[in-house]
Amino acid sequence: xxxxxxxxxxxxxxxxxxxxxxxxxxxxxxxxxxxxxxxxxxxxxxxxxxxxxxxxxxxxxxxxxxxxxxxxxxxxxxxxxxxxxxxxxxxxxxxxxxxxxxxxxxxxxxxxxxxxxxxxxxxxxxxxxxxxxxxxxxxxxxxxxxxxxxxxxxxxxxxxxxxxxxxxxxxxxxxxxxxxxxxxxxxxxxxxxxxxxxxxx
Amino acid sequence: xxxxxxxxxxxxxxxxxxxxxxxxxxxxxxxxxxxxxxxxxxxxxxxxxxxxxxxxxxxxxxxxxxxxxxxxxxxxxxxxxxxxxxxxxxxxxxxxxxxxxxxxxxxxxxxxxxxxxxxxxxxxxxxxxxxxxxxxxxxxxxxxxxxxxxxxxxxxxxxxxxxxxxxxxxxxxxxxxxxxxxxxxxxxxxxxxxxxxxxxx
Amino acid sequence: xxxxxxxxxxxxxxxxxxxxxxxxxxxxxxxxxxxxxxxxxxxxxxxxxxxxxxxxxxxxxxxxxxxxxxxxxxxxxxxxxxxxxxxxxxxxxxxxxxxxxxxxxxxxxxxxxxxxxxxxxxxxxxxxxxxxxxxxxxxxxxxxxxxxxxxxxxxxxxxxxxxxxxxxxxxxxxxxxxxxxxxxxxxxxxxxxxxxxxxxx
Amino acid sequence: xxxxxxxxxxxxxxxxxxxxxxxxxxxxxxxxxxxxxxxxxxxxxxxxxxxxxxxxxxxxxxxxxxxxxxxxxxxxxxxxxxxxxxxxxxxxxxxxxxxxxxxxxxxxxxxxxxxxxxxxxxxxxxxxxxxxxxxxxxxxxxxxxxxxxxxxxxxxxxxxxxxxxxxxxxxxxxxxxxxxxxxxxxxxxxxxxxxxxxxxx
DNA sequence: TTCTAATCGAGACGGTACGTCACGTCTTACG
DNA sequence: CGTAAGACGTGACGTACCGTCTCGATTAGAA
Numbered sequence: 001x002x003x004x005x006x007x008x009x010x011x012x013x014x015x016x017x018x019x020x021x022x023x024x025x026x027x028x029x030x031x032x033x034x035x036x037x038x039x040x041x042x043x044x045x046x047x048x049x050x051x052x053x054x055x056x057x058x059x060x061x062x063x064x065x066x067x068x069x070x071x072x073x074x075x076x077x078x079x080x081x082x083x084x085x086x087x088x089x090x091x092x093x094x095x096x097x098x099x100x101x102x103x104x105x106x107x108x109x110x111x112x113x114x115x116x117x118x119x120x121x122x123x124x125x126x127x128x129x130x131x132x133x134x135x136x137x138x139x140x141x142x143x144x145x146x147x148x149x150x151x152x153x154x155x156x157x158x159x160x161x162x163x164x165x166x167x168x169x170x171x172x173x174x175x176x177x178x179x180x181x182x183x184x185x186x187x188x189x190x191x192x193x194x195x196x197x198x199x200x201x
Numbered sequence: 202x203x204x205x206x207x208x209x210x211x212x213x214x215x216x217x218x219x220x221x222x223x224x225x226x227x228x229x230x231x232x233x234x235x236x237x238x239x240x241x242x243x244x245x246x247x248x249x250x251x252x253x254x255x256x257x258x259x260x261x262x263x264x265x266x267x268x269x270x271x272x273x274x275x276x277x278x279x280x281x282x283x284x285x286x287x288x289x290x291x292x293x294x295x296x297x298x299x300x301x302x303x304x305x306x307x308x309x310x311x312x313x314x315x316x317x318x319x320x321x322x323x324x325x326x327x328x329x330x331x332x333x334x335x336x337x338x339x340x341x342x343x344x345x346x347x348x349x350x351x352x353x354x355x356x357x358x359x360x361x362x363x364x365x366x367x368x369x370x371x372x373x374x375x376x377x378x379x380x381x382x383x384x385x386x387x388x389x390x391x392x393x394x395x396x397x398x399x400x401x402x
Numbered sequence: 403x404x405x406x407x408x409x410x411x412x413x414x415x416x417x418x419x420x421x422x423x424x425x426x427x428x429x430x431x432x433x434x435x436x437x438x439x440x441x442x443x444x445x446x447x448x449x450x451x452x453x454x455x456x457x458x459x460x461x462x463x464x465x466x467x468x469x470x471x472x473x474x475x476x477x478x479x480x481x482x483x484x485x486x487x488x489x490x491x492x493x494x495x496x497x498x499x500x501x502x503x504x505x506x507x508x509x510x511x512x513x514x515x516x517x518x519x520x521x522x523x524x525x526x527x528x529x530x531x532x533x534x535x536x537x538x539x540x541x542x543x544x545x546x547x548x549x550x551x552x553x554x555x556x557x558x559x560x561x562x563x564x565x566x567x568x569x570x571x572x573x574x575x576x577x578x579x580x581x582x583x584x585x586x587x588x589x590x591x592x593x594x595x596x597x598x599x600x601x602x603x
Numbered sequence: 604x605x606x607x608x609x610x611x612x613x614x615x616x617x618x619x620x621x622x623x624x625x626x627x628x629x630x631x632x633x634x635x636x637x638x639x640x641x642x643x644x645x646x647x648x649x650x651x652x653x654x655x656x657x658x659x660x661x662x663x664x665x666x667x668x669x670x671x672x673x674x675x676x677x678x679x680x681x682x683x684x685x686x687x688x689x690x691x692x693x694x695x696x697x698x699x700x701x702x703x704x705x706x707x708x709x710x711x712x713x714x715x716x717x718x719x720x721x722x723x724x725x726x727x728x729x730x731x732x733x734x735x736x737x738x739x740x741x742x743x744x745x746x747x748x749x750x751x752x753x754x755x756x757x758x759x760x761x762x763x764x765x766x767x768x769x770x771x772x773x774x775x776x777x778x779x780x781x782x783x784x785x786x787x788x789x790x791x792x793x794x795x796x797x798x799x800x801x802x803x804x
Numbered sequence: 805t806t807c808t809a810a811t812c813g814a815g816a817c818g819g820t821a822c823g824t825c826a827c828g829t830c831t832t833a834c835g
Numbered sequence: 836c837g838t839a840a841g842a843c844g845t846g847a848c849g850t851a852c853c854g855t856c857t858c859g860a861t862t863a864g865a866a
Contacts, residue, residue, distance in 0.1 A: 015815045015858045038322040044847055053818040058849065116377055117321035120314045121239040126379060134378060157393070162371075162386045170363075170370030172377075176317055177335060178327060185363045192358070192393035216835095216836035243826060254839045259828070417832050417841045440724040446821055455844045460823065515723045518779055522720035523641035528781060536780060559795070564773075564788045572765075572772030574779075578719055579737060580729060584765045591769060594760070594795035617862025618810040647852055656813045661854070 017060070024050035025057055029067045034107040038114050065118055065125045068111050069132050075108040076133075082140035087148045089194065095144075096167060096186050103175040113175060138164065154194040166193055218261070225251035226258055230268045235308040239315050266319055266326045269312050270333050276309040277334075283341035288349045290395065296345075297368060297387050304376040314376060339365065355395040367394055419462070426452035427459055431469045436509040440516050467520055467527045470513050471534050477510040478535075484542040489550045491596065497546075498569060498588050505577040515577060540566065556596040568595055620663070627653035628660055632670045637710045641717050668721055668728045671714050672735050678711040679736075685743035690751045692797065698747075699770060699789050706778040716778060741767065757797040769796055 028050035032041050043064055047054045061067050080098030083091040103109040115133070119126040141164050148154045156163040167189050174181050229251035233242050244265055248255045262268050281299030284292040304310040316334070320327040342365050349355045357364040368390050375382050430452035434443050445466055449456045463469050482500035485493040505511040517535070521528040543566050550556045558565040569591050576583050631653035635644050646667055650657045664670050683701035686694040706712040718736070722729040744767050751757045759766040770792050777784050 015813095015856090018816065021817075037324070042847055043849085047818095051818085053816095054849080055819085055851090056817065059816075113321050117318035119379075120318035120377065123238070130378070158386065158389055159383065161380075162383050162389075165374055165380075166371045166386065166390060169372070169374030170367045173366055173370030173373050176321065176373075177331070178320075179362075179366075182360065182363045185359065185367065188359055188363075189367060219837070222838080244828085245826060248839095252839085254837095254841085255828080256830085256840090257838065260837080417830090417839095420842065423843075439726070444821060445823085449844095453844085455842095455846095456823080457825085457845090458843065461842075519720035519723035521781075522716045522779065525640070532780070560788065560791055561785065563782075564785050564791075567776055567782075568773045568788065568792060571774070571776030572769045575768055575772030575775050578723065578775075579733070580722075581764075581768075584762065587761065587765045587769065590761055590765075617812085617864095618808095619863070620810095621812065624812075645852060646854085650813095654813085656811095656815085657854085658814090658856085659812065662811080 018056075021050070021052050021056055022060070024052055025061075025067060026071050028052075029064065030071050030108070030111070033068070033110055033114060038117070041114075063124070065115065065122075065128060068115055069128060071108070072111045072115065073133060075106075075111070076102070076137070079106060079108065082137065082144055084140055084143050084147070086151070087144045087153065088151075089148065089153045089190075092144065092148060092154065092194070093187065093190055096171065096190065099168070100171045100181045100186060103171060104180060109175070116172070116176070156194050158193065163193055219257075222251070222253050222257055223261065225253055226262075226268060227272050229253075230265065231272050231309070231312070234269070234311055234315060239318070242315075264325070266316065266323075266329060269316055270329060272309070273312045273316060274334060276307075276312070277303070277338070280307060280309065283338065283345055285341055285344050285348070287352070288345045288354065289352070290349065290354045290391075293345065293349060293355065293395070294388070294391055297372070297391065300369070301372045301382045301387060304372060305381060310376070317373070317377070357395050359394065364394055420458075423452070423454050423458055424462070426454055427463075427469060428473050430454075431466065432473050432510065432513065435470070435512055435516060440519070443516075465526070467517065467524075467530060470517055471530060473510070474513045474517060475535060477508075477513070478504070478539070481508060481510065484539065484546055486542055486545050486549070488553075489546045489555065490553070491550065491555045491592075494546065494550060494556065494596070495589065495592055498573070498592065501570070502573050502583045502588060505573060506582060511577070518574070518578070558596050560595065565595055621659075624653070624655050624659055625663070627655055628664075628670060629674050631655075632667065633674055633711070633714070636671070636713055636717060641720070644717075666727070668718065668725075668731060671718055672731060674711070675714045675718065676736060678709075678714070679705070679740070682709060682711065685740065685747055687743055687746050687750070689754070690747045690756065691754075692751065692756045692793075695747065695751060695757065695797070696790065696793055699774070699793065702771070703774050703784045703789060706774060707783060712778070719775070719779070759797050761796065766796055 025046060028046045029041065032045055032049060041064060043054055043057055046052075046064065046067070047057055057067075061070075079102050080095060083095050103112065115125070115129050119129045138161070142160045145154070145156070145160045145163065149156070158166060167186075170185065170189065171181060174185075226247060229247045230242065233246055233250060242265060244255055244258055247253075247265065247268070248258055258268075262271075280303050281296060284296050304313065316326070316330050320330045339362070343361045346355070346357070346361045346364065350357070359367060368387075371386065371390065372382060375386075427448060430448045431443065434447055434451060443466060445456055445459055448454075448466065448469070449459055459469075463472075481504050482497060485497050505514065517527070517531050521531045540563070544562045547556070547558070547562045547565065551558070560568060569588075572587065572591065573583060576587075628649060631649045632644065635648055635652060644667060646657055646660055649655075649667065649670070650660055660670075664673075682705050683698060686698050706715065718728070718732050722732045741764070745763045748757070748759070748763045748766065752759070761769060770789075773788065773792065774784060777788075
């Protein structure tokens with residue numbers, strides 16, 4: 001006995017993809033993660049919460065990880081975009097502080113932590129996560145660094161990737177271990193890793 | 202008629218805890234994680250592999266996380282103990298290199314990554330992981346730093362915890378993202394974070 | 403979150419098969435068929451109604467058809483056993499009337515009709531149905547006929563199987579087409595098929 | 604440039620019903636039933652096989668049962684029409700043999716068995732099946748019998764419907780149980796059910 | 805000739821049931 | 836008692852069809 005009784009629901013849109021369903025899924029996934037944690041983030045729960053059929057989710061997303069990636073990519077660009085337009089030492093500092101704030105205080109930051117975690121458990125997640133998030137983001141960061149170096153804004157001791165990991169790693173590690181970022185940590189990291197030694201007092 | 206023994210594989214031992222069963226569980230968990238990843242690490246699979254009843258696992262371990270913690274604690278102490286006896290700048294460097302090697306090249310290192318990951322998904326895991334592993338270890342590291350400072354071996358710019366996170370964070374982050382630690386990264390981190398500025402050339 | 407909340411249910415019996423669960427499944431299947439028809443006879447519905455896990459059903463029955471067969475075999479023997487002990491013309495007549503009554507008026511008769519039906523749709527059902535029900539039953543009927551012939555009680559014109567089908571076929575066909583068995587039909591069939599021609603008036 | 608025709612398989616015909624689609628559905632249903640059994644006879648499979656949209660099926664047929672009925676009615680009339688024009692004992696015998704052949708050896712006979720079966724599972728099917736097939740057919744058979752009686756061709760002991768069921772029942776029952784009709788069965792049934800007793804030797 | 809209406813293929817949609825897997829709890833029988 | 840074995844209720848998995856719906860293209864017959 002399929003969809004016999006229907007008082008009035010969202011009339012779906014026919015043979016083209018239903019944008020309302022897409023957004024409902026994204027928000028349901030976000031909300032469930034924030035409210036009840038990754039353990040409650042099952043496809044069935046997302047479908048239930050979004051008022052959507054499971055098949056609709058499987059039709060458009062290969063796994064729940066891709067749902068999270070969709071929201072993360074959008075949120076990251078909105079909340080802490082990489083300053084690729086004429087980056088300065090100051091804008092790089094702002095970027096890292098923004099990143100730290102996102103991870104520590106923004107509910108959406110849990111999505112990034114959950115994806116890092118899930119990537120440890122599942123190779124497919126690791127692949128998607130690198131290709132769709134870490135890779136593109138790191139490319140922008142390299143670009144940012146290169147321009148800042150050329151403009152004489154910064155002068156790192158390490159290669160670009162190592163520099164970024166040395167900056168970002170401690171922030172991520174603090175978030176993963178559930179501790180807050182102590183004041184001064186980011187600024188000190190920037191000073192010792194990006195500032196030419198001669199500028200040390 | 203002495204050696205009538207064993208169509209039964211391992212005759213169980215009666216009313217005291219069976220050490221053979223304990224070890225079989227630990228090794229089965231380790232092996233499964235190494236061979237098939239965290240996804241294959243189910244209680245049923247561990248029991249199957251160890252030739253043990255599920256109930257025996259549930260009797261002694263509250264969750265599979267505790268099994269992993271048991272092996273991790275033992276392996277960490279064996280593979281890269283914190284140099285708390287008269288630590289020098291050199292022994293600290295050795296400790297960090299040991300840590301990096303454990304994470305990158307030792308199969309047992311996967312256990313640590315898996316626990317960091319699982320702690321993101323489940324608050325109970327996070328609690329156990331901190332209380333049984335991260336906390337004690339960090340206490341030793343603080344001790345190590347304090348002694349090294351007092352001995353004039355190092356002179357960090359940041360507070361002890363921040364210093365350790367700044368050193369350890371990049372290593373962990375590299376491992377979590379599946380990339381190798383570039384040569385020079387650890388040494389540079391030590392130099393800029395632990396060495397008094399006057400000793401910079 | 404598995405079986406956390408349990409006020410008080412049927413305490414199951416451990417590592418031996420739970421007879422209460424077995425009976426609950428059998429009765430649930432019977433009731434669902436009688437009340438809502440074969441369309442409502444899903445494994446999920448049976449499990450729900452019986453208060454039993456789906457897995458428990460799959461553990462013991464390869465398909466819902468075998469559940470129905472279990473009940474049918476038991477009911478048939480109880481409601482209209484084949485008169486194999488010294489059958490007479492009269493007891494054979496009673497047997498056929500009993501069969502007709504079972505098909506037409508007994509709710510359990512629906513099970514037989516449903517199995518005949520399902521056997522048309524699925525070869526596996528056909529196989530089980532023949533091996534577990536039709537075959538054994540027919541063997542008894544052949545036995546009944548043979549003894550009755552030897553005793554001079556009946557004297558059929560057709561071979562045993564053909565005789566039984568000629569007697570049983572019209573009854574089953576009436577039931578399948580949802581019409582009642584008209585009075586006199588069975589007696590006339592017996593007269594013309596089992597009685598020697600010379601005894602026709 | 605005349606025969607530029609058809610990368611498009613079947614260009615549909617506009618605002619009137621597409622006869623080609625109708626036939627494609629009928630044949631697809633028949634073929635699927637014959638090749639893979641009733642279990643494979645889903646609306647989606649029919650649509651797929653016929654190269655037709657599901658909606659086109661739902662527009663013209665209330666259910667897959669009606670599709671089968673459409674083919675059955677046509678095939679029955681073609682393969683074994685009821686001899687209503689001056690029926691004789693001989694033409695009635697021929698009709699029953701034709702019916703038996705249809706059920707046992709004609710692939711289209713599976714359709715009738717499938718409908719008898721489905722009628723047990725679903726009341727709607729039962730209703731349609733009686734109104735569109737069994738009822739009209741039985742009316743013709745009654746007519747046939749009445750004429751044959753009036754002409755002195757036959758002289759049944761039972762009422763017309765009972766007579767027909769007594770003749771047809773064994774044939775159907777044999778088919779339903781997947782056994783062949785033994786030679787002599789039909790002729791004997793006719794003899795004992797339709798022939799006046801005085802004509803028995 | 806242009807407009808209107810019905811039909812067609814395609815396929816997205818909210819659902820239900822499928823059969824499988826692992827969960828954590830339990831009971832049994834053995835040593 | 837601890838153990839191996841495994842049945843149990845629960846619930847998520849990913850798949851198949853259900854019957855409804857909306858689309859854009861196609862093709863009549865009416866205006």
